[in-house]
Amino acid sequence: MSWVSLFLPPWSSRAPSLLLLVMVGRDVGLRVGLEGVQTSMCSRLGLRVEEFNQGQDGDVVIGGLFNLHYQVPGIDQEFIKPPFYNPCTGLEAEILKAVYAMEFAVEEINRNPLILPGVKLNYRILDDCGLHPWVLHGAFSLVGGERESCTLYALLSSGGPSVPLIIGGASSTTAMILSRTLASLSVPVISYLASCPCLSDRHRFPNFFRTIPSDVYQAKTMARLAILFNWTWIGAVIANNDYGRLAIQAFQEEIEGSGVCLAFSEFLNRETFEEDARRAASIIEHSTARVILIFTWHRNVRELFLQLAKRNVTDRQFLASEAWSTSKDILQDVAILKVASGVLGVAIRSARIPGFKSFLQGLKPSNRPGDLLLQEFWEKEFECSLSMTLSNSQSLSDNSTTNISPASHATRSPLAATLSLCTGRETLEGVQNIFTDTAHLRAAYNTYLAVYAAAHALHSFLSCPDKDRSPRDNSSTCSSPYNITQNELLEHLNKVNFTTPNGEEFFFQGADIPAAYDLVNWKTSPDGSLKLVLIGRVDGLELHLNQTSIQWTTGSNQVPISVCSASCPPGTRRANRKGEPVCCFDCIPCTDGEVSNETGSHQCRRCPVEFWSNPGNTACIPRKVDFLSFNETMGIVLTTGAVSGVVVTTVVFVIFLCYHNTPVVRANNSELSFLLLLSLKLCFLCALVFIGRPSVWSCRLQQAAFGISFVLCVSCLQVKTIVVLAAFRSARPGAGGLMKWFGPGQQRGSVCFFTSIQVIICTIWLSLSPPIPHRDLGFQGSKVNLECAMSSVVGFAVVLGYIGFLACLCLLLAFLARKLPDNFNEAKFITFSMLIFCAVWVAFVPAYISSPGKYSVAVEIFAILASSYGLLLCIFAPKCFIILLRPERNTKKQLMGR
The missing domain is CATH 3.40.50.2300 (Response regulator)
Structure with missing residues (x-):
């Protein structure tokens, strides 16, 4: 090596x-x-x-x-x-x-x-x-x-x-x-x-030790501000160094799972910050994010703001890091006034140092001949030259042990050749600038x-x-x-714990100190300039913020909105868009029976079985009890039909009663006719039992009344048919004794016998497993169907089956009597009536099974009324027509003639 x-x-x-x-x-x-x-x-x-x-x-x-x-x-x-x-x-x-x-x-x-x-x-x-x-x-x-x-x-x-x-x-x-x-x-x-x-x-x-908190706390503070103000769509401009990259990493870790997303992340390099600032400004201009987080040096921010000012982008809310949140260079730049207005930032904790202001104001180059930095600052501040003073100072330095490079000295005084000499009476007292401002000392x-x-x-x-x-x-x-x-x-430095002259306790936690920041806001003064205002503090991770004192970029106290998608209102849920961040979503209305009562719900909640969603799907409300009532249209129509049937039947009964001695009434077995009219009236009346709120007794009565009244009605028709057949058969040679088996007593007995069988069936059914009121919750809707539930379907099937058996038998007998003399057409009318009766009840079964809730009850009532009207009209309408409109045909001669 x-x-x-x-x-x-x-x-x-x-x-x-x-x-x-x-x-x-x-x-x-x-x-x-x-x-x-x-x-x-x-x-x-x-x-x-x-x-x-x-x-x-x-x-x-x-x-x-x-x-x-x-x-x-x-x-x-x-x-x-x-x-x-x-x-x-x-x-x-x-x-x-x-x-x-x-x-x-x-x-x-x-x-x-x-x-x-x-x-x-x-x-x-x-x-x-x-x-x-x-x-x-x-x-x-x-x-x-x-x-x-x-x-x-x-x-x-x-x-x-x-x-x-x-x-x-x-x-x-x-x-x-x-x-x-x-x-x-x-x-x-x-x-x-x-x-x-x-x-x-x-x-x-x-x-390593430091007297400034780690950027982790700064990034977490800014993340909590974003969460606090519901900013879910944020752009980021960061320095391309450890300061920017690690800060944005901490920011992203803090917002994870909170619904906050980064719309973009743009890096600014120190070497190419002007070009990078132009690119970042263009992205900010075209982005839908209205809040921009900036982690970079204040000179980069100034260039970025200049680029935004050229594009007239003045409606963005900026979150400032401590590196530039207190920069006087940006605050005092008129060119970027509109862009920088309303900045909300995290700043290094500020404090005062007693006596420091007087110390700064007392500084003078004449008292500090070797202080080249003060001399450089002095020339810039007062726009005068200290060349003579510097020369004297340099001579003194050459004769002393102070090491100041002459070459460096020359480079530190570029204004000496162009500016007038300083008078020596200049002073920093009364000067207001960054250097003399000690109200909020940070670095x-x-x-x-x-x-x-x-x-x-x-x-x-x-x-x-x-x-x-x-x-x-x-x-x-x-x-x-x-x-x-x-x-x-090093060991003693790790254990340092003392009270500062300001009365604050100071100690190191490893390399760090406890996190403490100022929260600042750039407000517009009455004169149009920007001023830095303290609006809160951060101790650890606890925010102390006066939200009402914040002036936003809009110039008002209204918090800016920065979202990719507006929060879903109650009654809807969020549905993420494929391939986009979680902050970008669509709002889907909740289905019936599901609710969301919060803004921005991720899913809808199904209501309990006894409840249903309101029209806006924002709350679960108790289901309304639904049954066929007398107040609704369907109930009124059916009630009208039943009452009309009772009235018509009563009118026919009165007509037959008034003309009971006429041949038409007597020839049609007046006693059975009156009993048939009575049974038809019961059929019409039993339809009313099905309407109204179901109860224990109404559930039992409606099926028993229906089964018994219809068996009574069909039994009367069947006996009438048998009597008609017996009457014509008895006219044949050798059949003279046939009618003695079908006299009035036998007719009444036959009707009672057929009816008593139904009475027994209903009694057994209602004793063992009667219909009971039931709240049907299986039907998904806003209503609970209150109905009479068949505890035993077999019992109901037997009741209907017996009625069907008698009806088919009656239809068969009436069909056999179809060739009777035309003038005596009782069998023909019975045949027509039984055809209608059977057709109605055959169609009733599938319609009843497939109808939900109260509509099944309506189907049964309709079947009762339709079959009852069929019997009434087919059997009694022709007779009433003759009695009232063709009295000349109401004679024995007419009835006996062929």
Whole structure:
């Protein structure tokens, strides 16, 4: 293996192996070899790391790596010489404020006699510009205790690292590089902004800590907001790095099973973010998703919003991650005002640092001649040149031990040649900008906490366990601050638990701190500008949100709707569309007998047997009891038919009674005729028993009345037929005694005999297994059919069979008498009536069996009325016609003539 392979870039998998070999090979030859390679590598990469160091040397110096500039330089690759990095530009005011928060915290700790008494704490801060090679070089420079550009050899040759821990890692990737690089040396790394969930793995990153919650909690919070506001169709624009990919993964895990779907996921790359922003803006414009989740850096978001503003897309609701939810650059950009209005975001927990505002306002370049970062900020803020001051400062630096590169100095002051000189009376008091805004400190407060965590860990490590030591002894430590063991410092850092100056309890849970966020909303001010408003907080996974104070992208308090398919209303169920996400579905109405009483039901619920669905299929209601009643149309028609039959029969009875001495009445056996009219009246009346609510007695009475009245009626016809046949047979020679067997007594006896058989059958049937009222639930409908259930079908069949037997016998006898004299046509009429009777009851059987519910009762009533009317009309209508309209034919001569 060549020595050069040891110096692979930090993103290489071999980077951790570098320090392993460094720790193992501490011999002189290895050092000499590495020294030569180091010099070659630094020359090849052109590493320039700016240093911020206003403090004096202390007993313990903590390191800081900050991404103070955001405009990444290009790499000079002309392929005729080794690549060279140009200096970074674009000072990040928010990160600069975090740097001063670190200085402020160190000074505050040094003034506090309860923390590290007798030990002076100091700091050394480097700008890594977010470039991975610079991050690695800065880590070596801090841990090695050297101030030159490339100091890896110093790490090997020094007696021990002068910086026991590093506060840094503005991004998750940077934090990974630092943790993996310094893990072999057990140097703790405390990050103030690295939020990747992967960094919580103590096996992979045993020396990593952070004062910002893991993105898992942020993603879960945003998922819960989506669920809370019923946003089921969400688009996502995410950074194409660990921050974006792992955050969206946590978001998807949280929404799983909640009915929330991602309409699309678009990635933005840092190198091609302008092109990616145009593509993402086009997708957002044409998507049906009205809520867009954005996990990326605020400068990418600004470019995306500019592209949306060009397309006039102003009706999207944006969910912001903490990386841009508090960005003043976007808030103050007038070009994207309409697009950004109403943003709802999760922000880093904010807090105040007492005295920090006064500290910032008191900063002046004249008081800090070596502070190049303040000088750069000062020139940009007041638009004046500090070139003379810088020259003087540089001269002072050359005569002192402060290490500031002149080349770097020149690049930090591009305005010096074009702007007028500063007057020296400029001050930050009264200036309102990102740098001086201390109302809601986020990254700065995280840095502040990181310094305090480091100080308390050092305090615990250096504190003397001897309780008998005199309190007057200023030296209250047993371990030397100049000989700090990183392994032990790691152990004390894991056990850190203290109360911050703000009164909050602080401790680490592995690498993390308990989750805490602010919920913010971008509201439109009366002057038309956007302002950041705190609308809630998140503690752990508990949301504390004031929903009524939210201003949405529509400018109102109405929650936006973002769904692929509108929620199915009650009475319907969801049916997923084939090949589409579960959020896209159709609404299918519930079938009769099934209900869904909730919005968005996945299935319909069948009603209990005693219930049925209402017209909207939203609730189960008790089934209505259904039976053939007197109030409904069918009942009224049948009742009218039965009553009419009774009336007609009564009229005929009266006519026969009035003309009982006429030949027509007497020739037709007036006694049997009156009995037949009475039985027909009973037949019509028994039909009324079938109408109305079934009861125990009505069920028994209707079948008994039906069976007995019809047997009585058919028996009368049968006896009349027999009498007719006997009368004509007796006229033959030798048959004179035939009529004595069919006298009035025998006729009455025969009718009673035939009827008594039916009475016996009905008595046995009703005694053993009578019909009973029954609620028929088998018929699926909104009604329960209340009917008289035949407990014994055999009994009913015997009753009908006996009636059918008598009817067939009567029809046969009437058929035999069909050739009687025309003027005496009683047998002919009986034949016609029995044909109608038999036809009706033959058709009744299949119609009765196939008719559901109350319609079977109606069929039976219709059969009763039809057969009764057939008998009444066929037998008595011709006689009444002669009696009333042809009285001249109502004579004995007419009846006896052929």
